[in-house]
Amino acid sequence: AAGVIQSPRHLIKEKRETATLKCYPIPRHDTVYWYQQGPGQDPQFLISFYEKMQSDKGSIPDRFSAQQFSDYHSELNMSSLELGDSALYFCASSFLAEAFFGQGTRLTVV
Amino acid sequence: DQQVKQNSPSLSVQEGRISILNCDYTNSMFDYFLWYKKYPAEGPTFLISISSIKDKNEDGRFTVFLNKSAKHLSLHIVPSQPGDSAVYFCAAKSGIIQGAQKLVFGQGTRLTINP
Numbered sequence: 130a131a132g133v134i135q136s137p138r139h140l141i142k143e144k145r146e147t148a149t150l151k152c153y154p155i156p157r158h159d160t161v162y163w164y165q166q167g168p169g170q171d172p173q174f175l176i177s178f179y180e181k182m183q184s185d186k187g188s189i190p191d192r193f194s195a196q197q198f199s200d201y202h203s204e205l206n207m208s209s210l211e212l213g214d215s216a217l218y219f220c221a222s223s224f225l226a227e228a229f230f231g232q233g234t235r236l237t238v239v
Numbered sequence: 240d241q242q243v244k245q246n247s248p249s250l251s252v253q254e255g256r257i258s259i260l261n262c263d264y265t266n267s268m269f270d271y272f273l274w275y276k277k278y279p280a281e282g283p284t285f286l287i288s289i290s291s292i293k294d295k296n297e298d299g300r301f302t303v304f305l306n307k308s309a310k311h312l313s314l315h316i317v318p319s320q321p322g323d324s325a326v327y328f329c330a331a332k333s334g335i336i337q338g339a340q341k342l343v344f345g346q347g348t349r350l351t352i353n354p
Contacts, residue, residue: 133282135282162341162342164344170346171328171344171345171346171347172283172328172344173344174341174342174343174344177341185341187341217280219282219283221282221283221342226271226273226288226290226332227273227285227288228273228285228342229285230275230282230283230284230285231282232281232282233280233281233282235280
């Protein structure tokens with residue numbers, strides 16, 4: 130069965146650079162969630178989209194933006210990267226109640 | 240404000256025995272609860288869920304119990320197997336309709352199954 134696809138799996142960026150993370154949800158899923166998990170921390174909600182509209186917003190820095198496109202894939206854009214942005218970024222998609230996660234993108238800011 | 244709490248950071252269980260992972264929540268608006276299993280550097284894998292209209296849901300070796308009055312849920316794994324060793328996250332949300340609220344996660348419990 131198709132799963133949530135995230136790309137890239139690994140990304141290394143320098144401070145103050147920009148990164149774009151992509152998420153391809155399970156077909157027919159209309160909701161996408163983005164989470165950030167720092168070392169030793171539980172996943173923290175960043176932002177979600179339903180039917181291409183932002184539906185909820187969590188602790189997402191102003192330097193980050195995201196959108197969901199007409200084909201339902203989503204992109205998380207991160208600018209002016211800081212060392213503290215180094216984390217695992219997970220995307221999840223859902224149609225009804227259960228959310229299914231991708232494998233994550235490990236972002237390392239050096 | 241931690242709305243979903245897993246107070247045991249780790250749990251060690253002998254293979255074949257029962258593993259019981261606990262989760263407490265504070266937000267009475269939560270009406271749907273999920274358990275995820277996570278291996279290092281991988282995305283969380285959905286295990287089992289329960290709606291607030293139920294008090295028990297079973298799927299193979301996994302059973303989730305919900306006590307709404309105590310705002311407590313637990314995941315039972317019987318019998319425990321070495322492959323169950325992972326971090327388990329409890330998550331909750333309010334509203335199960337599409338596009339509804341975000342999933343709120345607990346801190347996770349690291350389960351280790353000893354041979």
